[in-house]
Each structure stands twice: as structure tokens, then as C-alpha cells.
Amino acid sequence: MAQPTYLTDHQARFLEELKDWLRIPSVSADPKFHGDVLKAADYLKARLEAAGVQDVELCPTAGNPIVYGEYRAGDDKPTVLVYGHYDVQPADPYELWTSPPFEPVIKDEKIYARGACDDKGQVYMHVAAFEMMMRDGQGGVPCNIKFMFEGEEEIGSVNLELFVRANRDKLRADVLLLSDTGIIANDVPSIEVGLRGLSYHEVEVTGPGRDLHSGLYGGAVQNPINALCEMIASLHDANGHITIPGFYDNVAVLSDDERTELNKAPYNDDEFKQSIGLPDTYGEKGYTTIERTSIRPTLDVNGIWGGYTGEGAKTVIASKAFAKISMRLVPHQTSDEISQLFQKHFESIAPQGVVVKVKPHHGGEPVVTPTDSVAYKAAADAMETTFGKRPIPTRGGGSIPIVAMFKNELQLDAVMLGFGLDSDAIHSPNEHFGVFNFLKGIETIPHFYRNYAAAESR
Amino acid sequence: MAQPTYLTDHQARFLEELKDWLRIPSVSADPKFHGDVLKAADYLKARLEAAGVQDVELCPTAGNPIVYGEYRAGDDKPTVLVYGHYDVQPADPYELWTSPPFEPVIKDEKIYARGACDDKGQVYMHVAAFEMMMRDGQGGVPCNIKFMFEGEEEIGSVNLELFVRANRDKLRADVLLLSDTGIIANDVPSIEVGLRGLSYHEVEVTGPGRDLHSGLYGGAVQNPINALCEMIASLHDANGHITIPGFYDNVAVLSDDERTELNKAPYNDDEFKQSIGLPDTYGEKGYTTIERTSIRPTLDVNGIWGGYTGEGAKTVIASKAFAKISMRLVPHQTSDEISQLFQKHFESIAPQGVVVKVKPHHGGEPVVTPTDSVAYKAAADAMETTFGKRPIPTRGGGSIPIVAMFKNELQLDAVMLGFGLDSDAIHSPNEHFGVFNFLKGIETIPHFYRNYAAAESR
Secondary structure: OOOHHHHHHHHHHHHHHHHHHHOOOOOOOOHHHHHHHHHHHHHHHHHHHOOOOOOEEEEOOOOOOEEEEEEEEOOOEEEEEEEEOOOOOOOOOHHHHHOOOOOEEEEOOEOOOOOOOHHHHHHHHHHHHHHHHOOOOOOOOOOOEEEEEEHHHHHOOOHHHHHHOOOOOOOOOEEEEEOEOOEOOOOEEEEEEEEOEEEEEEEEEEEEOOEEEHHHHOOOOHHHHHHHHHHHHOOOOOOOOOOOOOOOOOOOHHHHHHHHHHOOOOOHHHHHHHHHOOOOOOOOOOOOOOHOOOOOOOOEEEEEEOOOOOOOOOOOEEEEEEEEEEEEOOOOOOOOHHOOOHHHHHHHOOOOOOOOEEEEEEEOOOOEEEOOOHHHHHHHHOOOOOHHHHHHHEOOOOOOOOHHHHHHHHOOOOOOOOEOOOOHHHOOOOOEEEEHHHHHHHHHHHHHHHHHHHHEEE | OOOOHHHHHHHHHHHOOOOOHOOOOOOOOOOOHHHHHHHHHHHHHHHHHHHOOOEEEOOOOOOOOOEEEEEEOOOOOOEEEEEEEOEEOOOOHHHOOOOOOOOEEOOOOOOOOOOOOOOOHHHHHHHHHHHHHHHHOOOOOOOOEEEEEEEOOHHHHHHHHHHHHHHHOOOOOOOEEEEEOOOOOOEEEEEEEOEEEEEEEEEEOOOOOOOOOHHHOOOOOOOOHHHHHHHHHOOEOOOOOEOOOOOOOOOOOOHHHHHHOOOOOOOOOHHHHHHHOOOOOOOOOOEEEEHHHOOOOOEEEEEEEOOOOOOOOEEOOOOEEEEEEEEEEEEOOOOOHHHHHHHHHHHOOOOOOOEEEEEEEEEEEEEEEOOOOHHHHHHHHHHHHHOOOOOOEOOOOOOOOHHHHHHHEEEEOEEEEOEHHHHOOOOOOOEEEEEEHHHHHHHHHHHHHHHHHHHHOO
């Protein structure tokens, strides 16, 4: 294994540059951070230019700009479209962070900050890897690269799709490369080859026209919070199956062999529970934890609120109750189909005395990527070089809706060369990214380009 | 009907003094208003002194002080203990108020402010009525009066009970008079003779030790919000009955005649629904709306929260979910008994994969007061004089736990001479109190004292 001298010499700077970027709270979901989202885009543009990417531009959209830049190695070289996002999840609840989410610190060899892993840290691996290829004297950049980083991934990538449709020629490429996923463990490299889709809704249940005194009115009116709870409870049966009619109709059924193969991935129940402080695992009857988080669809309430939630006691019957409810989808469910089934069903189960509204948020399609492609092999070989072990193909539980969108719009297959860990607490307080993982990503990416260029020009 | 000249001359000042008092946000549930709670006590003390009450003092407790003062008419006169409270409910959600909750305004002949009716407005009727008796030349104050106003009614009157126990002699009286209830309508006077009790709890459901990404973990862990919803939903059956084992064991069953009598109170379903913007009434099968809000116990969720409740979408599985759940009790349920049944049952229905904690808040006992007493008759006669109609005895749905406490500790029966309306939105945004009701209270109270003194000395 070659000594990565350039990386060793420059890793401290790469970490500082990432930390500078993480200090900008680019939360796309909350309008009050809009200025910071734009600052984060500017910062990324400047870093790409400094690394040697040509013609970096901020492409305007109806929402946040797309940071786009190209490196042209030559017409005879294959072209890789690199995707990532510079926006981050909201950081609340802030009080559960052990250090402020937008003041990155390195503790126990991990970078703690919102976006450290998802996805600024992983995007910055690509910036650093590109700089390294340009300057380390190991043969330069062997592929044409088109960098495209959006600022709306955490709010549904609505404008990205329009941008892609309007720029099919500009974005023409041979493969999509992205780092927004993870590996099983630092000594168990893996590559995700499946992702779940998403259907996300906000529901509103309205009872009386105003908040009521629970003594004067209690017993005579449908309480919207109780009603919402009843509706949510009815969405699962006693076996953990989802009760929405038609929900499972299009779910791909894996063969026994496929399930056996899937369950060969390392999994230890005690370690799993311990890693997330879980009293017990729980899920759909008849499936293992690995299956429940990969090949089976789910329904979870992501947030609920209504009535008095302050200190002490208030004897009120709320006028309204709300919940955010999302479903993870698997092949061959589609986001549109499931969103329609959910909305129709949820409205139909409204009990007497309340009115129910369902507002769909963004969705995304489930996807399975090929493991027999030149690009997958280039990525697996790259990881084998840098980790010293052949990576395991896995199917992840998360959703990256744009992967299906790129397939539909540009006929591009994706390689999900991610370096995070499930324990990185993305979307949670105390998100972090291992320094090992950040550096391993920077080290691995150039191998992918070299393997891919060599195979494609064979 | 005598012309109440003194009241006519001074009503504008009484309203201004009440408004000054309402400007002080005496929210007892929230520590940040503690200074204002003390200010509201001082204001009340000063007004009682100005009206002519002797020896007004702020009696310290472990919590907020009790404002106490006496008027001594003579040893041959009956003694009335007047109770009320100067603390108010929290005002949130502030954004639903059409004018700020602590900037009282009179609109459409109603005073709008937090506490306008519950209970500052009704307490101030007693201050003004006392002043009027002292000065209107109609014979002076015919009873001994002990005024006792607490500052913790909205948080469970915890320290009041200790104060009462420690001051039995000081508080010795013939009857308890309070104005913290209402009448059916301005042209349908009524007196509450029954109140429901209360058992109030906060519950906490914990699943994983930290918030999780719903994609990576969804399907493999019990979601505490879904679990909480399932638990809450199971607390009622399809007929609206409460499923806690033993819950109804001690509920007093009314005879058919008693139920017929109860249902004679004016009630119009359309008006009821319209008054609170209700799509439909809903409640326990087999009972009318009047019965559901008076002689039947209830269970309502007063607040629920967990997970992401901000703008947009966050794909998170929360570590914890919370709810505030209260039950209204009827004779002969007791708060202790029901709290124990609830806690035991709620913990027992925790589904696999979550841990449940139940934290009891304050409770209160249900009560029925006599309608054949001298004091009740004095109150009914007073209302008949000022309203021109005999008041209807009603059983209210709310809880004033101290009424049962005074009965137990001091063997005092209560007369609940309240002047509010159900539509006053107490505990809700836009609480208000009719100027008619405020003035009618001031006018009526002296008649009560005169009737009561005359009957007791007969």
C-alpha cells in the first residue's frame, strides 16, 4: 500500500477547511438560515476553484443555488458526475448537543458538528481528493469530472430535478459518483447498492374551533390529540405490519437465497442495541433487523405536537393536533403511489368529530444499483486497496431520492462510495464523522478514478 | 328591583382597577413570571385595604403567598369565608390572541385578558361588592367576612391545604363562598352544585438512547411516538368508555329520575356545536352531552410532543415522546385511587422496546354541594333578585379541588356563586368576561350577604 504522502502533509489543512465550512449553519429547512445557505455555497465554490476545478459557477434555481464545476481531462476519458449536498438538517434539539452544532470540534478522533458526515464532510473528501490528484504527482486526474452540489437535499431536492431536466447535455456522464452513505465498520468496508424510497407527510387533525377547557367540555367533544393517536395507532397491526390497504402490493419479494445472502452481513444484536441505547429491538414479525432496515418498508412518526407542552399542568382540549409521518419504501413501491394510498387511507380513518388534512412533503424512489458494472468494480477495488479488505455490497435503509431521479432523467447508474458509520448520529444531536473516515475517503477516491479510467479505456 | 346607584357611579373605576390588575401576568405555572405573581398579590392586598378590609396580610407559604383579610361585623353575625385565586393560566399560544393577553381591552362589552374571568375578574367582584356594602348606605356589611385568595390554584393549590390545616381556628366560618364558576346564560342564571375531580399526569416514553435517523434505523426499533399513540389509543374503547381496569368501580350511578332532572337544563345541540366551532359532538355512548360533561368521568390528552416539530421535514426517530393526560372524576371516585389505577395501567401497557414513566401532577376530588342549605337559598334568592329569574342548580364539568378540601378540613359547605359563561374561553386564547357579568356579580353578592345574615339570625 503506497504511502499517501500528499495526504499526510495536507490533512491538517483539509480538516481546518472542513471545520470552517461546518461553522456556516446551512440549514435548508428553516428560512432564517437562508443567508448561511448561500454563504456555504460560496465557500464550496471558492474551495473547488482553489483545488483547480475549472469554470465553477453558482447555478441559480427557484431555491438554493447548485454549485457546479468541471474538470476536462480529455474527450477520450470517461466522465464522472459527482453529486453531493452542502445543506444540512436542522440541529435541534440544541440542548442535547454536548458542543454547539455549528462550532465544530475534534474529540476522540471525530469531528463533531451538524453536517460533519451528512454531507459536508463527505463532499469535502471529494474536494480534497481532487486537489490531491492535481498536485501529488501520481499521474494527474484521469477522468473528466463534473461536480454538482445542491443545497436542498434535506428538503427534497425539488429544484435539482428541474435543473437536471434543463441541463441534460451539460450533465452527460458515464456514471454518477456520490458519498452520502456509509460503511459497516472501519474494519468492515462496504458499498451500498440499495436505498429505500420516502413518502413524507404532515397531518393536521382539527376538533373544536378553539382550545377548550377540559373540565367544561371534556367528555362531549372529540379530543383531536386522542383522535390523532387513535389514527396513528391503527396504522400498524399487532405484528408490526402496516395496515394501509394496498401498501405492500408492489413490494419486491426476495428469494430465500437472496435473504440468506443479505443476512450474511455482520450483525450482533447486543452491539446493535448497545450502540443506540435500545432496551430491545422491535419490528415487523418474520424479518431480521437487517431485513427490517433494508428490504422492508416502514412507517414512522417523525414528530407530533398539540395542546399544552410547557411546564406544569394546563387543563386544555386543543383545537388541533399535528404529526409528521413518513414511510420508507422499497422496490417496486413508488413515492407517488404510496403517498396517494396514505393520504386516502388517513383521511378515511378520521373519527367522528374531527376534520383531517394531509399535506405531502417531498418523496423519493427506492433504488437498487448494479454490482456487476465497471464502476462498481472500480469502487470495490479502490476500497480493497485502501482498506486491505474486499467491501461487502449492502442495502441501506436510508433514502437518497436523487439516485433514482438521475437514473430516470440521465440513465446514469450510481456508485455510492460513502464512508460514514451508522453511529455517526446524522440527523441527530452530536452528529460526527471519524477523522479516519474522512481521510480514508480522500485516500480512496483517487483510486476509484484511476481504476475506472483504466477499465473504461481498456 | 332597587337602582344600584353606587355601582352605577363607580363601575367605570371598578373596571379600570380590574384592568390594572389584569396587566400583571400572574402565571403561576411558569417560574419566569414569579415576580409578577407577587406583584398581583400586592395589588390585591392594596385594593382590599382601600375597600375597608381590616388586617390584610400576605401569608407566606412554601410557594406563592395567600392574601388574607378579615372584616368583623360582630360575634352575633354569621361568618363567610370567601375564596378565590389571583394566579392565572399560561397564555400560550400567544399568536392566537386577537389582542395581547396581558393588555386588557374592552371589546363588544367584554373584557379580554388572561384571567379576566378565571379568576381575577370574579375575585374583583368581591372586592368591589365589599366596598359597595361599606359605602352605599344600604345597611353596611351584615356578616363577618374572611377573604382568602391564593396564588397557586392553577398549579394544584399544594400549599393552600397546608395553610388551611395550620390555621383551622383562624379560618373558622359558617360557609365557603367562591366565584370561580359560571351561569348557563345571561338570561338563564344558575348555580353550580357539583364539580368533577381531577387526576393529571405527565407520561414519558423512551425508546432508543438518542434520536435516530429514520432511514438507517426505521423498522428495527420501537418508535416512542408510535408507541405512545398506541398506548393512548388503547385507553378508550369504540364506545368511548375508558379501559383502565377498575376506573368506573366507584362512579356514582344516578337514578333515572335524577338523570331526567339533570337533562332539563337548557341545551341545544346546534348552539353548542356552533359556540365552539365543533364539526360534531362526540362522547361516551349512552349519555347526553349534559351528562358527559357533569356526571361521567373522562380522560383527555392535554398536550403531546416528541420528535421534530419545526418547519419542513426531518427524518428522525425521536428518543422520547411525552404527553400530559388528565382525567375528570365524579363522585365517588377519588384522585388518589384513580391516579394509582392510571399509573399502574399505563406502565403495564408499554409495548416491547420502550420504557414508560408516569409522573403525577396535582389532583382534586369531585364534590356535590347541598341545595337545601340556608346558604344555597340565600344565593338563589340573591340571583333571583338581580336577574329576575330563579337560578337553576347545575353540575359542572370543571374541577375546583379546594372545594372538597375545605369540606374535609373545615367541614365547610360551599356556595359557588359564579358569573362566568362557558363561552368565556378560560384556559384558552382570548379569555374574556362580560362587563354585564362582572357588574351583575358586584350587584348580586351584597344580596347574598344580606339574605344569609337575615336567615342565620332568624
